[in-house]
Amino acid sequence: MLTIKNLHATVEGEEILKGINLEIKAGEIHAIMGPNGSGKSTLAKIIAGHPSYEVTRGEIIYEGEDLAEMDPDERARKGVFMAFQYPVEIPGVSNSMLMRESYNEIRKEQGLDPLDPLEFEDYITEKLNLVEMDAKFLERNVNAGFSGGEKKRNEILQMAVLNPRLSLLDETDSGLDIDALRIVSEGINKLSGKENAVMLVTHYQRILNYITPDYVHVLVNGQIQKSGGKELAIKLEEHGYEWVTAKTEVNGEAK
Amino acid sequence: MSDTQTIESMVKQPYKYGFKTNVEYDYFPKGLNEDIVNMISDIKEEPDFLREFRLKAYRNWKTMKDPLWANINYPKINYDDIQFYSSPKKKPQLDSLDEVDPEILETYEKLGIPLSEQKMLAGVAVDAVFDSVSVATTFKEKLAEAGVIFCSLSEAVQKYPDLIKEYMGSVVPYNDNFFAAMNSAVFSDGSFCYVPKGVVSPMELSTYFRINNEESGQFERTLIVAEEDSFVSYLEGCTAPMFSKNQLHAAVVELVALDNAQIKYSTVQNWYSGNEKGVGGIFNFVTKRGLCKGDHSKISWTQVETGSAITWKYPSVIMKGDNSTGEFYSVAVTNDKMEADTGTKMIHLGKNTNSTIISKGIAAGESQNSYRGLVKIGPNAKNSRNYSVCDSMLIGDRCGAHTFPYLEAKNNSSSVEHEATTSKIGEDQIFYLQQRGLDEENAVSLIINGFCKEVFKELPMEFAVEAIKLLGIKLEGSVG
Numbered sequence: 001m002l003t004i005k006n007l008h009a010t011v012e013g014e015e016i017l018k019g020i021n022l023e024i025k026a027g028e029i030h031a032i033m034g035p036n037g038s039g040k041s042t043l044a045k046i047i048a049g050h051p052s053y054e055v056t057r058g059e060i061i062y063e064g065e066d067l068a069e070m071d072p073d074e075r076a077r078k079g080v081f082m083a084f085q086y087p088v089e090i091p092g093v094s095n096s097m098l099m100r101e102s103y104n105e106i107r108k109e110q111g112l113d114p115l116d117p118l119e120f121e122d123y124i125t126e127k128l129n130l131v132e133m134d135a136k137f138l139e140r141n142v143n144a145g146f147s148g149g150e151k152k153r154n155e156i157l158q159m160a161v162l163n164p165r166l167s168l169l170d171e172t173d174s175g176l177d178i179d180a181l182r183i184v185s186e187g188i189n190k191l192s193g194k195e196n197a198v199m200l201v202t203h204y205q206r207i208l209n210y211i212t213p214d215y216v217h218v219l220v221n222g223q224i225q226k227s228g229g230k231e232l233a234i235k236l237e238e239h240g241y242e243w244v245t246a247k248t249e250v251n252g253e254a255k
Numbered sequence: 256m257s258d259t260q261t262i263e264s265m266v267k268q269p270y271k272y273g274f275k276t277n278v279e280y281d282y283f284p285k286g287l288n289e290d291i292v293n294m295i296s297d298i299k300e301e302p303d304f305l306r307e308f309r310l311k312a313y314r315n316w317k318t319m320k321d322p323l324w325a326n327i328n329y330p331k332i333n334y335d336d337i338q339f340y341s342s343p344k345k346k347p348q349l350d351s352l353d354e355v356d357p358e359i360l361e362t363y364e365k366l367g368i369p370l371s372e373q374k375m376l377a378g379v380a381v382d383a384v385f386d387s388v389s390v391a392t393t394f395k396e397k398l399a400e401a402g403v404i405f406c407s408l409s410e411a412v413q414k415y416p417d418l419i420k421e422y423m424g425s426v427v428p429y430n431d432n433f434f435a436a437m438n439s440a441v442f443s444d445g446s447f448c449y450v451p452k453g454v455v456s457p458m459e460l461s462t463y464f465r466i467n468n469e470e471s472g473q474f475e476r477t478l479i480v481a482e483e484d485s486f487v488s489y490l491e492g493c494t495a496p497m498f499s500k501n502q503l504h505a506a507v508v509e510l511v512a513l514d515n516a517q518i519k520y521s522t523v524q525n526w527y528s529g530n531e532k533g534v535g536g537i538f539n540f541v542t543k544r545g546l547c548k549g550d551h552s553k554i555s556w557t558q559v560e561t562g563s564a565i566t567w568k569y570p571s572v573i574m575k576g577d578n579s580t581g582e583f584y585s586v587a588v589t590n591d592k593m594e595a596d597t598g599t600k601m602i603h604l605g606k607n608t609n610s611t612i613i614s615k616g617i618a619a620g621e622s623q624n625s626y627r628g629l630v631k632i633g634p635n636a637k638n639s640r641n642y643s644v645c646d647s648m649l650i651g652d653r654c655g656a657h658t659f660p661y662l663e664a665k666n667n668s669s670s671v672e673h674e675a676t677t678s679k680i681g682e683d684q685i686f687y688l689q690q691r692g693l694d695e696e697n698a699v700s701l702i703i704n705g706f707c708k709e710v711f712k713e714l715p716m717e718f719a720v721e722a723i724k725l726l727g728i729k730l731e732g733s734v735g
Contacts, residue, residue, distance in 0.1 A: 048690050051682060072689040073698075081690070088687045092705030098691065101701070105692035141705070158691065 001026050001197050002047070002166060007058035009046050016042045018222035019058070024166070027194045031208060031233060032201045034219035035241040040201045041085060043219070044168040047199075048082040049075050062166065076102075077109040079165030079196075083155035083172050089143045095154065096138035099124065099161050106162055127160040131187045149180040156187045167191070167198045173207035185210030205237040218244050283342075283471075286335040289313060292440050295340050299409055302416050312429035312439030319433045322567075325596035326625040326657055329501075329538060329565045337503055339441040341471030382407060382446040382462045394458065401457045403487070404449040408476055411447035418449060422480050426509040426546045426573070434505040434540040434567075438474045442507065445475035450485040450516075459715055461490035464506075466526070466537065472503035479509070481516035483549065488519040490718055497527050499535045501564060506541045514549030514576065519557070521714050522570075523722050526562035531620070533592030536564025543570035547579035547605075555582040556599070557713045559722040564593060569627065571600035574608035574636070581610040584710040588726060589622035589654070598628035598659070603636035603669070612643040613709050618654035625657040630671055632664040639669040647677040648706055700726075 007020040016039045024030050034040045046053050047060060049072035060067040067075060090098065096117075103123075104114035115123060128135060131153045143151050152172055159167055169188065173181055188211055192198050200213065208216075208230065216232040217224045218241070225244050226232065236243070284291065292313045296306040321332070382405065398405050404415065412419050429439040446462040466473045481487055504526065510518050520543075529536025539562075545554035556570040572581025583599035601610035610630065618624035630641045647656030658675050680702055688698035703726060704711070711719050 050686055071694070072686060073692055073694045076690050076692040084687065084690075088681070088683050090684060090688070090702060090705055092708035093701055098688070098701070101693060101697070102691035109692075162691070 001063060002199075003061040004047075005058050005061075007043075007046070007060065008056045009042065010054050010056055011042070011052055015056070016053070016222055017046070020219075020222075020224060022217065022224065024197050024199060026165075026197055028214045029192060029198045029200060029211065031211075031213040031216045032199060032219055033203070033205075033216060033233065033236060035245075036203065038219045039222045040219045041170050044082060044170045044199065044201050047075075047166075047168055048072060048080060073105075077106055079106075080168070081159055081162055081164030081166065082168040083152070083159060083170060085171040085174065087143045087146075087151045087155055089141070091141055091144055093142050094139055095142050096120070096124065098142050099138075099158060102158070103161055124161060127157060130160050130190060131157045132183050133157055148175040149177065152176055152184055153180065153187075156184050156191075160187065160191055163191075163196075165196050167196065169198060169200045171201055171203060173202055173204060181207060182210060205233045208233045220245055283338055283340045285338050287313070287316075287337070287339050287437070287441065291339055295441055295443070298340070298342075299412070301412060304416075304420050305412060308424060308429055309440050312436045313441075315430040316433065316436035316440055319430075319436055322433055325567055325627070326623060326659070327565050327567060327594040327596050329594075332503060332538065338471040339474065340443055341473075342443070382460075383465070397457065398460075402451045402454050403456050403460075404447065405460050406447055408442075408445040408447045408478065411478075415447075415449070418480065419447070419478070422509070422511055423476070423478055424509075426511060426544045427507050427542050432542060435507050435542040438476060438505050438507045438542070442474045442476045445506075446477045448477075448479040448487060448489065450479075450481045450487045452482040453484045454482075455485065456487040459488050459490055461492065463492045466502055466504065472505065474504075475506050477506070477508040478511075479518055479520070480511045481513065481518050481552075483514045483516060485513075486517045486519075488715060489521070490715065491520070491522040492525070492721075497530075497535060501529075501535060502537050504537050504539045504541070504563075506543075508541070508543040508570075510545035510554055512545065512547050512549060512552035512554050512579075515551045516549060517553045517555075518545065519555045520545070520570075521718055522556075522558040522560075523718060523725065524558065524560045524562055524566075525725060528562045528593050529564040529591065531591045533564065536593070537562065538565045539563035539568060540565075541568040543568065544600075545570075545572045545581070547572060547574045547576050547581060547608075549579070550576040550605070551578045552576050553580040553582070555580075555584070555713070557584040557710065558586070558597075559710070559714070559725070560585070560587040560595060560597060561725055563595070566593075566595035566597050568597045569599055571602065572610065573602040573604065574610065574639075575604045576608075577605040578607045578609075579605055580608070582713075583610075583612045583614070583628075584713045585614045586617070586707045586710045586722070586726075587615070587624055587626075588617045588619075589624045590619040591622060592620070593622040595623070596625040596627055598626045600629040601631070601641055603630075603632040603639040603641070606635065606637045606639070608636055608639045610639075610641045612641070612645070614643075614645045615707050615710055616645075616647040616656050617650065617703065617706070618647065618656045619650035621653045623655045623657070625659060627659040627661075629661040630663070630673075632666060632669045632671070634665040637666055637668045639666075641669075641671045643671075643673045644709075645673070645675040646706065647675075648703075649677065649679045 002024040004020050004022040007017050009017040032040045055068060100120045107114055133153055172184060185207060213230055216228055216230060218226040292309045296309055427435050430436050448460055450456055479489060512518050526537035526539055547554055554572045560566055574581050581601050587595050587597050589595050599612055612628055614626045616624040616626055626645045632639050645658050649656055656677055660673055662671055664671055684702055685698045704723060711722060714722055
C-alpha cells in the first residue's frame with residue numbers, strides 16, 4: 001500500500017529525515033517510535049503532504065502513485081488520513097458540518113452521491129458509539145474549547161467517519177488519561193482490518209498494550225535504526241531509547 | 256507557489272458591478288457654497304424649514320475641518336472639484352415605472368435588483384436611488400394598506416413635511432460632524448420609512464444605492480421612524496462603476512424607535528474599492544445613528560462592508576429609553592490597498608439598557624482594517640450592560656488589523672465585557688481542512704464563513720446568502 005524509498009526531507013533548510021525506507025501493506029499496523037526530535041511526526045506529516053516540509057530525495061509511493069504529485073486534499077480523498085497531534089480549532093464551523101463536507105468530498109471521489117444532512121446524521125450516529133462520544137459534540141465548533149482528550153477522540157471519530165485506507169496516527173496517545181487511552185485504542189482496533197493499514201507514531205510503549213503492532217520501527221536522528229516485532233517495543237520500554245542510540249554509536253565506532 | 260501567495264491570489268477577484276450606465280444628466284455646477292445649497296433647495300421645491308436646515312448646516316460645515324483622527328490615509332479632498340448634486344435628465348415619475356429611463360431600469364436588472372414588481376423577490380420592497388435621486392419605489396400600495404409609508408425622502412418632504420420636520424436631524428444634528436454637516440447642506444434624496452403604532456411591516460424594506468456619475472458625490476439621507484409597538488426590517492445595498500477617480504459618498508442615516516418598537520437595519524456595502532494599486536474607488540464617509548427613544552425599544556445594525564477605497568463609518572445607538580437595546584454586528588473585509596476604520600458607539604442613557612457589539616474584521620493584501628468602538632454608560636444608566644467581541648483575521652503578512660476600544664462607565668451598577676482576538680488564517684488550519692479532503696479554496700471559504708457566522712446569522716435570509724456569496728467572490732477564486 002505504501003512504499004517509502006530513501007526519503008530525505010528538510011524543514012526551513014534543516015534536514016530532518018535522512019534516508020527512510022519503509023513498506024506498509026494492507027492489514028498491517030506499524031508503530032513508529034523514537035525520542036523527541038527524531039523525525040517521527042515529520043514522517044507522518046510528509047506522507048500527508050504538509051506544505052512546510054520539503055522532500056529533497058527519495059519517493060513515497062501510495063497505491064502505485066507518487067504522492068509528490070498530489071496536493072494534501074487529493075491524498076486525503078484517495079484515503080490517506082492523519083490524526084493530528086495538535087488538532088486545530090476552526091471557530092464557527094460545527095464538527096458535523098466539517099465531517100459532512102469532508103465525507104462528501106471523499107464520496108464524490110468514489111463516484112457516490114453526497115449525503116444530505118439527515119442521511120449524514122444517521123450515518124454519524126452509529127460512529128459516535130465507537131469513541132463513546134455524545135451527539136452534543138457534533139454541534140460544537142471544530143475542536144473549539146475541547147479538552148486534550150476530546151480533541152484526540154474527535155480525530156478518531158473523523159477516522160471512523162472517513163474510513164481511510166491508510167491512517168497516520170500522530171501521537172494520538174499523548175495527553176490521554178487511562179480511560180481515554182482505552183477508548184481511543186479500542187476505536188482504532190475496531191477500525192483496522194484487512195483492507196486498511198495504520199501507521200502509529202508514538203513516544204511511549206503504553207498504547208501498544210492496547211493496540212498490537214505487526215511491526216515496530218525505531219526512528220533516531222532521521223533514520224530507522226531498528227525494526228522488529230512487538231517485542232521490540234517492550235525492550236525499548238525496559239532499556240529506553242538510549243539503548244538504541246548507544247548501540248548505533250558503538251556500531252559507528254566499530255566501522 | 257507558496258501558501259501565502261495562493262491565499263493572496265484568492266482575494267484578487269474582478270469587481271463585477273463596475274459598468275457605467277449611459278444616461279444624460281442635468282447640468283449642475285461643481286463646488287459648494289450658499290448658492291449651490293439654494294439651487295438644490297429650489298430644484299426640489301422645498302419648504303422653508305428645510306432650506307433653513309440646509310443653510311445652517313452649510314454655515315457650520317464651513318467652520319469645520321476634515322476629521323483626521325481615523326486610521327486611514329487619503330489625499331486631501333478638493334471639495335471645489337465635486338459636483339454636489341446629480342440627477343438623471345429624465346425626471347423620474349415616481350408613481351409609474353414606465354416613466355423611468357429604460358437604461359436605468361436595465362442597470363438595476365444587471366445588478367440583480369429588478370424593479371418591476373412581477374419579477375421582485377416576494378416580500379422585499381425596494382427604493383432604488385440612482386446617483387442622487389430615488390428612481391423607483393416598489394410595493395408602495397401593498398405597504399400603504401398596512402399603513403407603512405415607504406417612499407423617497409423628496410416625496411416625503413412634499414407629502415409628510417410634519418414628520419420630516421419633527422424627526423430629521425433629531426438623531427444626527429445638522430452640525431454633528433464634518434461629513435454629516437456637508438450631507439445636511441446638500442443631501443439630494445434618500446429613503447423615508449414610517450411605521451405607525453402597532454404595525455409590523457408586512458415585508459422587508461430595502462434601498463439600493465447606485466453611484467453612476469464620475470464627477471458627482473452621493474449624498475443621500477435615510478430616515479426611519481418606528482412608532483410604539485412596531486417592527487421593521489430594513490436592508491441597504493450599494494454598488495458603483497469602476498472609475499480611476501475617487502467618488503465621495505457622504506450619507507446620513509437616522510433611526511428613531513419609540514416605546515417597544517424595533518428596527519433592524521442591515522447593510523451589504525459593495526462600493527467599488529479601487530484597483531489593486533489603490534487607484535479609484537469610493538471614499539465612504541457615513542454617519543449612521545439610531546435613537547432608542549422609547550422604553551423597551553431596540554435598534555440593531557448589521558453590516559457587511561466589503562467595498563470602498565476608504566470606509567469611515569460607525570453605526571451607533573443611543574439608548575435613551577429605559578430597558579432599551581442596541582446591537583451592532585459587523586463584518587468588514589479589506590483587501591488590496593483598501594482602508595477601513597469602522598465600528599460603533601453604544602451610548603447608554605436609560606436604566607437597564609443593554610448593548611452587544613460583534614465585530615469581525617478580515618484584512619488581506621496590503622489593506623488596513625481598524626475597529627473603533629465607544630461604549631459610554633451614563634450616570635443614570637443604572638444596571639446597564641455591554642458585551643463586545645472584536646475579532647480580526649489577517650490573510651497574508653502585508654496587511655494590518657487594529658482595534659481601538661474606548662470605554663466610559665459613569666456608574667457602579669453596570670457591567671462591560673470586552674473580548675478581542677487577532678488570528679492569522681493559518682497554514683495549519685488550511686492544512687487540517689485539506690487533510691480532510693477539502694481543496695484549498697473550500698478550506699479558506701469555510702474558515703472565513705465560520706469566522707463571520709455570528710454576524711451572518713443576524714442577516715435576513717436572502718441577504719445572508721448574498722453576503723456569503725460576496726465574501727466568496729472577494730476571498731476565493733483563482734487558486735493554483
